[in-house]
Amino acid sequence: MRKALRWLLALTVLIGTLSTAGAATAAEPAAGTTDIKERLLSVPGMSLVEEKPYTGYRFFVLNYTQPVDHRKPSKGTFQQRITVLHKDVSRPTVFFTSGYNVSTTPRRSEPTQIVDGNQVSLEYRFFTPSRPQPADWSKLDIWQAASDQHRVFKALKGIYGKKWISTGGSKGGMTATYYERFYPRDMDGVVAYVAPNDVVNKEDSAYDRFFARVGTEECRDRLNGVQREALVRREPLEKKYAAYAQDNGLTFTTIGSLDKAYEATVLDYVWGFWQYSLLSDCDQIPADAKNATDDEIWDSVDTIAGFSAYADQGLEPYTPYYYQAGTQLGAPTIGFPHIEKQYIRYGYQPPRNFVPRDIPMRFQPQAMRDVDSWVRHNARHMLFVNGQNDPWSAEPFRLGKGAKDSYVFTAPGMNHGANVASLVPEQKALATARILDWAGVAPGAVQADPQTAKPLAKFDAKLDKRDVQREMTLRP
Numbered sequence: 001m002r003k004a005l006r007w008l009l010a011l012t013v014l015i016g017t018l019s020t021a022g023a024a025t026a027a028e029p030a031a032g033t034t035d036i037k038e039r040l041l042s043v044p045g046m047s048l049v050e051e052k053p054y055t056g057y058r059f060f061v062l063n064y065t066q067p068v069d070h071r072k073p074s075k076g077t078f079q080q081r082i083t084v085l086h087k088d089v090s091r092p093t094v095f096f097t098s099g100y101n102v103s104t105t106p107r108r109s110e111p112t113q114i115v116d117g118n119q120v121s122l123e124y125r126f127f128t129p130s131r132p133q134p135a136d137w138s139k140l141d142i143w144q145a146a147s148d149q150h151r152v153f154k155a156l157k158g159i160y161g162k163k164w165i166s167t168g169g170s171k172g173g174m175t176a177t178y179y180e181r182f183y184p185r186d187m188d189g190v191v192a193y194v195a196p197n198d199v200v201n202k203e204d205s206a207y208d209r210f211f212a213r214v215g216t217e218e219c220r221d222r223l224n225g226v227q228r229e230a231l232v233r234r235e236p237l238e239k240k241y242a243a244y245a246q247d248n249g250l251t252f253t254t255i256g257s258l259d260k261a262y263e264a265t266v267l268d269y270v271w272g273f274w275q276y277s278l279l280s281d282c283d284q285i286p287a288d289a290k291n292a293t294d295d296e297i298w299d300s301v302d303t304i305a306g307f308s309a310y311a312d313q314g315l316e317p318y319t320p321y322y323y324q325a326g327t328q329l330g331a332p333t334i335g336f337p338h339i340e341k342q343y344i345r346y347g348y349q350p351p352r353n354f355v356p357r358d359i360p361m362r363f364q365p366q367a368m369r370d371v372d373s374w375v376r377h378n379a380r381h382m383l384f385v386n387g388q389n390d391p392w393s394a395e396p397f398r399l400g401k402g403a404k405d406s407y408v409f410t411a412p413g414m415n416h417g418a419n420v421a422s423l424v425p426e427q428k429a430l431a432t433a434r435i436l437d438w439a440g441v442a443p444g445a446v447q448a449d450p451q452t453a454k455p456l457a458k459f460d461a462k463l464d465k466r467d468v469q470r471e472m473t474l475r476p
Contacts, residue, residue: 036086036159043155049081052106054463058086059106064155066125068132069139070147078125078132080148084156085112085119092117092439093160095153095187099171099476100321101127108463110419111167111191114432115439116456118160122152124175126320137359140320142328142367145175146182153186163440169193170392170416170476171321173384174329177397180382181374189381189438194416196392196476198330199372201365207334210394214274219282223270224338225289226300230266231343236294238262241307250311255353261310263346267336268305268474271391275416277304279389315354321475323359326351328367332395332474348474376400381438383431384408387418392476407431416476417466429453 033039036058040046045065052059066080067073081102094112102123112119123130125148126140153164166176166187173195180190198204214220230237241262244250255261273285286292286300301307308314315322325331333348352361375382375397382403386393388410399406409427411418420431433450436442446453 036089039159040084040156043159046155047079050104052104054085054106056087057106057463058084060084060086061104064152066148066151068136070144070151076132078130080125080130080152081123082152083119083121085121087116087118089118089160090162091115092163092165092188092441093156094119095149095164095166095176096121097124097149097168097172097175099124099168099173099175100318106463107465108457108460109167110193110421110464111165111435111439113457113459113464114420114435114455115165115441117162117165117439117441120152120156120160122149124171124320126323128317131320137323140323140327142175142178142324142371143182146179149175149179150183150186153183163188163438165189165191165435165439167191167193168195169419170195174476177375177382178371180379181371184378184380187381188440189383189435191383191385191420191435192397193385194387194390194392194418194476195384195397196329197368197372197395197397198332199368199395201330201363201368204333204395206394207332207391210391211270211274211334214389214391215279215282219279219285222282222285222287222289223273226286226292226297227266227269227336228339228343229289229292230269230297230301231263231339233294233297234262234343237298240294240298244307245311248308250308250313252311254312254315254356255310255349260346260349260353262307263344264310264349265305265307266301267344267348268309269301271334271474272304272306274389274391278415279413310354318475319355319359322351322354323361326355326361326363328364330363330368332391372397375403377402379403379406381434382406383434385418385420385423385431386410387414387416387422388412389414390416390418392416393418405434407434419466426451 040060041048047063049061049063062082063079064082065077068076068078083102083104085106092115094109094117096109096119102121108119125145164187166179168176173192176190176192177195180187242258245258252258252261286296331351336344355361377400379399384397386396399408409423409431411422414422420428423431429451433446433453436446436453
């Protein structure tokens with residue numbers, strides 16, 4: 001973007017670097033070939049990991065050579081894992097990311113089903129195996145990640161020449177939004193599900209208001225009672241935790257102690273319930289926590305929050321997320337008015353506590369403010385879908401007067417798995433119609449009456465299985 005001359009010179013160097021780094025990739029395909037595998041492998045830097053069969057599609061797991069630093073592309077490369085669910089080059093393409101690892105099992109995101117298209121899925125940089133070696137953590141930021149997507153799009157646009165829609169849920173929804181902010185000319189539309197928007201990291205009162213009114217009073221009382229009781233009974237339950245840790249080989253070097261890990265897990269309990277459960281699941285929570293057994297309290301917290309989550313073994317795969325939360329994304333902090341102060345020793349711990357100390361971190365408060373301002377004033381063809389009972393939706397993206405053909409919808413009663421299908425009928429039809437239009441495949445009947453809009457592809461129980469990634473700690 002800036003310093004165009006330096007960028008062009010660096011890109012020239014990168015092309016030479018990639019031709020060497022991608023030496024194992026296929027050569028140029030035969031003239032006029034239509035085989036999609038040959039076309040994909042003709043992309044410089046693209047190599048095949050495996051192809052998996054799926055009726056009606058071809059599914060490829062691939063590696064793509066990326067620069068560690070898009071500002072200095074000659075300073076080294078790494079292999080970034082992507083998958084391609086290929087339908088037909090005449091169909092639109094959905095660009096999906098979870099913001100974490102990529103699934104190597106064929107799956108279709110909701111927008112892909114709606115437009116009956118292809119899907120390119122990208123693993124987020126620094127999630128293994130897509131991690132540079134050695135890892136320079138300063139190169140893990142939202143601009144570098146957006147630039148990864150930009151290069152993949154540019155590399156594949158020549159093959160998939162129709163319209164492109166980017167999408168993702170949770171951190172993936174955030175990722176799709178950041179990509180649009182930095183490269184607004186790439187995509188024809190954006191569908192961001194349950195994407196948190198922590199504009200001011202130190203101001204989290206929205207979460208306190210959320211937990212004061214979510215669900216019903218009876219359900220809140222049950223959850224608060226179990227959470228409080230788990231801290232009141234800290235001594236006997238931590239003995240159980242120590243035995244559990246020994247039996248499962250868990251250690252606590254990063255967070256600092258078993259005591260810190262125990263409290264962090266317990267404090268995630270109420271949040272975790274509303275993130276992944278529904279109001280109808282409240283009957284599974286002990287109704288009388290004070291008279292519940294230790295095992296009943298333990299089992300409820302473990303089922304919802306997961307006592308392995310803050311051990312080194314639970315934290316390590318998510319180091320890239322916690323690094324980003326502590327440097328750019330921000331992390332929520334909430335109060336616990338139902339728990340006496342003497343029972344809480346640490347409170348919600350900062351992301352710094354979940355990242356090894358040899359990785360330096362410095363928070364950049366301007367990063368989210370910039371994205372939020374851009375969305376409010378510049379959003380084009382963007383759809384945000386939130387869940388009414390999802391804690392992460394307490395601080396959502398909002399649209400200002402400058403936004404055009406963009407929408408923020410909330411699915412009633414839904415959690416972190418909210419999607420277009422869970423919206424009220426009028427909004428569901430409108431959202432579906434806009435996605436079809438952005439993808440360039442809206443039938444004439446839908447153009448005439450958006451309320452008739454439906455997904456173009458039939459539901460497939462395996463392909464459309466909802467992979468809502470259950471994070472057993474406070475992660476989006």
